Amino acid sequence: MKKKAKVLWGVVTAAVLAICVAGGSWAYLSRHAGTAPPVDKYKYVGVERIVVMLRASATDSAAASSSCSESHYLVLNLVLKSSVAGEPVIREHTLLLRSLTVDALSGYTLEQIRQMDLTAIAVMINRAFTESYTNRHVEKPFETAMISQLLVE
Numbered sequence: 001m002k003k004k005a006k007v008l009w010g011v012v013t014a015a016v017l018a019i020c021v022a023g024g025s026w027a028y029l030s031r032h033a034g035t036a037p038p039v040d041k042y043k044y045v046g047v048e049r050i051v052v053m054l055r056a057s058a059t060d061s062a063a064a065s066s067s068c069s070e071s072h073y074l075v076l077n078l079v080l081k082s083s084v085a086g087e088p089v090i091r092e093h094t095l096l097l098r099s100l101t102v103d104a105l106s107g108y109t110l111e112q113i114r115q116m117d118l119t120a121i122a123v124m125i126n127r128a129f130t131e132s133y134t135n136r137h138v139e140k141p142f143e144t145a146m147i148s149q150l151l152v153e
Contacts, residue, residue: 045090046148047078050101057109072110076101077149078125086141093141097129104128113152122147 054072078101080090090097104124105113113121126145133140 043082043084043087045080045082045087047094047097050098051075052102052105055107055109057111073153074113075151076147079146079148080142081144082142089141100128100132101125118147
C-alpha cells in the first residue's frame with residue numbers, strides 16, 4: 001500500500017506542476033500577445049555633408065596681408081524630424097535646405113563656432129529654415145532639424 005501511495009503522490013505532484021507551468025505560460029503569452037511595440041510616428045530624413053566655409057577672423061585677415069592664410073570650414077550632417085507625408089517633400093527641398101544652412105552659418109568665424117554648443121548651432125539652423133518657409137508662405141515639411149555630425153576645421 002505504501003508503494004501505491006508514493007506513486008499516486010508523484011502523479012498528483014507532476015499534474016499540479018504541469019498545470020502551473022501551463023497557466024504561467026498562458027498568462028505570459030496572453031499579456032504580451034495583444035501589445036505591439038510602440039511605432040514611431042516620425043520619419044527621420046538625413047541631409048549629409050553640408051560644407052560651409054567660415055569667415056576669416058581679424059587675426060587671420062592680418063596674417064593674410066603678410067602671407068597666405070588658412071581657410072576654415074565646417075562639415076555637418078542634418079537629420080530632419082518629419083511626418084511620413086513630409087518625407088518626399090524634404091527630399092525635393094534638399095538643395096534649398098543646404099543653401100539655407102550655408103547662409104545661416106557662413107557669417108561666423110572659426111572661434112565663434114567653436115565657442116557655441118551643438119544646440120545653439122541647431123537653433124540658428126532651425127530659425128533660418130522657419131524664416132525661409134514663413135517668408136515664402138509655404139508649410140515647413142518637417143518639425144525640427146537636428147545635427148547628427150559636426151566637424152569644424
